[in-house]
Amino acid sequence: MKKALISKSALALIIALVLSLVNLPAQAATKSVSMTPIPETLVAGQQVTVSGTTTGSLKGTKVKVQIKVGKKWKTVKTVKSKKKSGKWSATFRATSSTPALSVRALAGSKKTKIQATAVIAPLNIVARGPGSRILGVDLSRWQSSAQPVDFNKMAAAGVAFAFIKGSDGLLTEDALAVPHVIKWAPEAKAAGILVGYYHFARIPVTVVPEEIVASAQAQAAQAAARLAELGGYDDRTLPYVLDIEGVNSTITDEMVTLWTTTWLDEMQLATSRAPVVYSYRSFLQDRLLQSAVTKDKLRNYHLWLAQPGNPAKASVKVGQGLKKGKPCYETAWKQSDCSYVWTFWQYTSKGDREKYGIPWSPSVGSCPTGVSLCFPGKGTGRNHLDLNVFNGTAADLTALVNGSWIRSPLEYR
Secondary structure, eight states: OOOOOOOHHHHHHHHHHHHHHHHHHHHHHTOOBOOOOOOSEEETTOEEEEEEEBOGGGTTSEEEEEEEETTEEEEEEEEEOOTTTOEEEEEEEOOSOEEEEEEEEEETTEEOOOEEEEEEOOOOOOOOBGGGBEEEEEEOGGGOOSSOOOHHHHHHTTEEEEEEEEEESSHHHHHHHHHHHHHHHHHHHHTTOEEEEEEEOOOOSOSOHHHHHHHHHHHHHHHHHHHHHTTOSOTTBOOOEEEOOOOOTTSOHHHHHHHHHHHHHHHHHHHSSOOEEEEEHHHHHHTSOOOHHHHHHHTTSEEEEEOOSOTTOTTOOTTBOOSTTOOBOOSTTBOTTSOBOOSEEEEESBOBTTTTTOOBOOSSSOOOTTOSSBOOSSSOOSBOBEEEEESSOHHHHHHHHHTOOOOOGGGOO
16 A cells, blocks of 8 residues: 655655744743833823833733822823834823832733832922021921821922921931931922931030040931931932031130031032031121131031021121121121121021921810811920021022032132
């Protein structure tokens, strides 16, 4: 009996069919969609471009970029991947601030891994303070409570910047400051508020210069480490501040000056940014040496001056006194005509906490009607908040943030 023969063409067809069946699962397994990483932080209104690749049968198909709104996914952009390469790209806008925005890409039945990012509010640098100046606050544990600070309300009330106590030379006080600054700084930045940190100086009682220098160096290192812990300098962080006040009266002016200039030098060396000096008029006059060398040194630093007064009144002059015969406080920041070269002015300690989103507790009686941030109990009253104004424009404040605005003795007259 003769064997049946298969033609070459039929054999080739059979082989091709078998191979296609063998490769089918592998081809199906390569069907996928990918998406590039999105930034860790976005600004509301910012355009975001993402891209990726589709593979297998998803090449040339529609790709949907989706964000999660509540419990549902919403498509914000639909594009088509390239037929040959499978590559795709899409641009969408982050429309509103939220602590966590979830984003994914979808092609057919395939989805990318969900990526999460924070969307923060745009900066709120508008001159809404008294005297048509840019407004700010400064905060410490004395503004804390069991209730959260509402930084969105603070920003809506016109606050553009907030200084928060970041460190303290007394370790027990430093430990109390840490939880608040770690919580508040990112919340304030997310609300569109610029943030700065300040170090409360603790000068040891000694007449030994080496001990003074060692103390200043240690506290500068402490502040620099705290700045790093808080994320360092970014596009929403003001220069670190030295809060120098209330020094023991037995410490000589020479030792106070040595400690201050050492801290400033060490902090600038560690962070590559000149710090800001905070104090009040009489301290700067009476406790820091008034030599030409010291003045030229201190004039390289921005001044944040504490002085009660109304910035809206033309009669109130920053740095000047009201006593007859002694109109000027003699400090490094005074000019020949008695005017001051200043950057920030803390003009009151009696700001309205309710207005600026900070909870308060009347020590006596219950909460009045028409308020939302009063919580009965013994605590700090409503009008207990430091308010400040900035001496410059929004562009000046931005320059201070990015480090391009530097003080110099040459600008004094």
